[in-house]
Amino acid sequence: MKKTATEYMATIEEYGGDILASDGMRSEKQFVQHGGTTTYSHSLAVTVMCLRIAAALHLKMHERELVRGALLHDYCLYDWHKPHKGLHAFTHPKIALENASRDFGVGKIERNMILSHMFPLGRFPRFRESAVLCLADKVCAVRETFHRKKSQKSEQCEV
Numbered sequence: 001m002k003k004t005a006t007e008y009m010a011t012i013e014e015y016g017g018d019i020l021a022s023d024g025m026r027s028e029k030q031f032v033q034h035g036g037t038t039t040y041s042h043s044l045a046v047t048v049m050c051l052r053i054a055a056a057l058h059l060k061m062h063e064r065e066l067v068r069g070a071l072l073h074d075y076c077l078y079d080w081h082k083p084h085k086g087l088h089a090f091t092h093p094k095i096a097l098e099n100a101s102r103d104f105g106v107g108k109i110e111r112n113m114i115l116s117h118m119f120p121l122g123r124f125p126r127f128r129e130s131a132v133l134c135l136a137d138k139v140c141a142v143r144e145t146f147h148r149k150k151s152q153k154s155e156q157c158e159v
């Protein structure tokens with residue numbers, strides 16, 4: 001049976017409540033990711049999208065890793081619109097991984113999820129959780145970029 005947004009949020013709270021409540025993650029509310037969407041809202045929307053894709057495709061997943069890797073995939077903690085070292089598209093997965101490892105610790109699945117979420121740029125997705133994140137991130141990025149006005153009306157991207 002199809003889950004509701006509230007049920008998906010309960011799963012995210014269960015596995016990633018500590019991440020959502022952290023100072024680092026909360027600081028992402030000040031950074032714009034795409035259009036008018038903050039990095040915090042984007043990360044949450046991508047996580048819900050990962051769970052929805054996994055359910056729709058009936059894919060057996062490591063749900064805890066899926067949630068945590070998705071929440072942390074853009075955990076680079078800077079405004080990528082401002083001047084910074086390197087090309088964001090290529091450098092931010094590694095920065096996100098360094099920050100996520102420092103603040104929460106990550107296993108091999110979350111590690112590959114974060115490093116490969118920009119595929120075909122960068123690393124190859126080695127796990128099904130990584131492939132799902134890669135797809136979910138692109139779906140949400142397109143939606144956020146082309147639904148700018150709608151996104152600006154609410155802090156949390158519609159899931």
Ligand SMILES: [Fe+2]
Nearest residue numbers: 073074092117
């Ligand atoms: Fe990213």
Ligand SMILES: [Fe+2]
Nearest residue numbers: 046073074137
């Ligand atoms: Fe992203």
